Amino acid sequence: MDVRLVHDDKVEERSVDELPALLDGEDGLVWVDMPVCDQDAVRVLSEVFGFHAMAVKECVERNRVPKVHAYLDHVFVVLHSPERGAAGHVHYIELDQFVGRNYLVTVHGPVNPAVAPGVPLRETGAVLARLQAGRVHPATPMELSYAIVSALIRFQEAYVEEVTVDVWQLEQRVTGQRVGDPEEFLNELFRVRHGLLAVRTMAALGEAIYGRMSNLTRISPEGQRLVVDITDQFDRMRSLADGEREYLQGVIEFYQTTLTIKAALVGQAQNAEVKLLTEASYTQNEEIKKISAWAAIFFAPTLVGTVYGMNFAHMPELHLVFGYPLALVTMVLASAVLYLVFKRRGWL
CATH class of the missing domain: 1.20.58.340 (Magnesium transport protein CorA, transmembrane region)
Structure with a gap:
């Protein structure tokens, strides 16, 4: 795991043994990033931070849906970002966060072995690069969490952008009558639709979670402003996914109409042939x-x-x-x- 102290526009790498002293100090904020929740991570979460056993368990196991738990001195949040897999499969990349008074703990949940090793660390890695370059200056754990969640939403948007390219190509194949095998083409249509539905669900649930967080009185007014902004970002992300999904649905309906018309023409041709055979008979x-x-x-x-x-x-x-x-x-x-x-x- 990586232990960092963020203060005075600097990021200092520290050791795990220094964590108790860093948490007791008032100099900057502590960021602990755990690529995997192994036994050492469980020990730190349980003994050093004293997190609830249920929250620690949820870091070890895979969570199918995002969630939020509010405790007396911190908030536990689970979010997902999408990653494209083989044959239209969508991998759910889990990111868990403990947002406290002077610390942020990010835990990368279990992932499918088919996912590339660097994918789960992309949001925290992007924010770390911005910190080291001096392009972001978080003064509180909520501001640091805001930067990471914003990066997660940007990756959701990039996913929709990538899927949109597929949507346009599918539309061109339909309008250009270059469909090929109808069964395989239908599979491609519904695989793309599944991807849009997956990222839409992630954004909608993220919006619901941060909508609930906006009602927590223990979050500071500045933190509330950031929570509301993240809620708006998730709402925009959901709208983007919905728009592309509706556009794709139009392509699907157009193709289904084409198949129906072709089937009707084939039926008419068959009826004509049957009529001729009947007359000949x-x-x-x-x-x-x-x-x-x-x-x-x-x-x-x-x-x-x-x-x-x-x-x-x-x-x-x-x-x-x-x-x-x-x-x-x-x-x-x-x-x-x-x-x-x-x-x-x-x-x-």
Whole structure:
């Protein structure tokens, strides 16, 4: 952990053993930055500062949502900033703060191993660089906390800016009809939407926390002014995320409308093809009816001719004088009757 004494526009690095004396002194403010809450950090938080066991436990464990706890002589605050991960995942980078009378303790909560080592320290690192360059001059722990939280909000804004680039690219792909695989494109849309929703939630909860802190009477008037300003910053951050999310929702709705129209056109084309197939099938059935009808008409004479063409010695009517004309008449009548029947049924 890093122990620093901030006074007279200077930042002095001190040892952990000097902490009790520094806390009892009146010269400047003490800033203790803990990259991880290990056993040594727990011991310092519990024994040197005497923080509540529940607050120390929350520094060791991961907190899913921001929170604030007000104690008699200090305020405990948990905040998050976003970090982009693989496949649209958003890492919640936790920053815990103990804001006391003459000290500020910043504890970096547990993070996913996939997060780069320097990411959790970016807010405190940015403020430390400004302190060392003389660009910020905090006189109280609340002013130092204000600088760190403002840096956290700037990183939230940078995240929204980065996601906005993706939103514009997605919109150009939709309007330019360069979507590619629809399923993968929808996944990209909702991954970006998830990122905006995550940072929007962080900002909204941060606004709620600092809105509650603005009602704490133990914070000085100057500290109250800083708390109100941070509340406004979180509110602005939430509005930015909401605006981009609504813009992206318009892109999603436009794409969904495009898919609906394409599906309707495909359905119409399929209906037209089905209609053509139905008409072709109907025409084919009509032709089959005609063929079947004529086959039946010609079958009757063929049947008579086939029967009387058999060469059996003992067949009736073979020796009739009028046998041949009678056979012809029978053939013609049978064919005529079948023709009339099929004609009436509409087969011919």
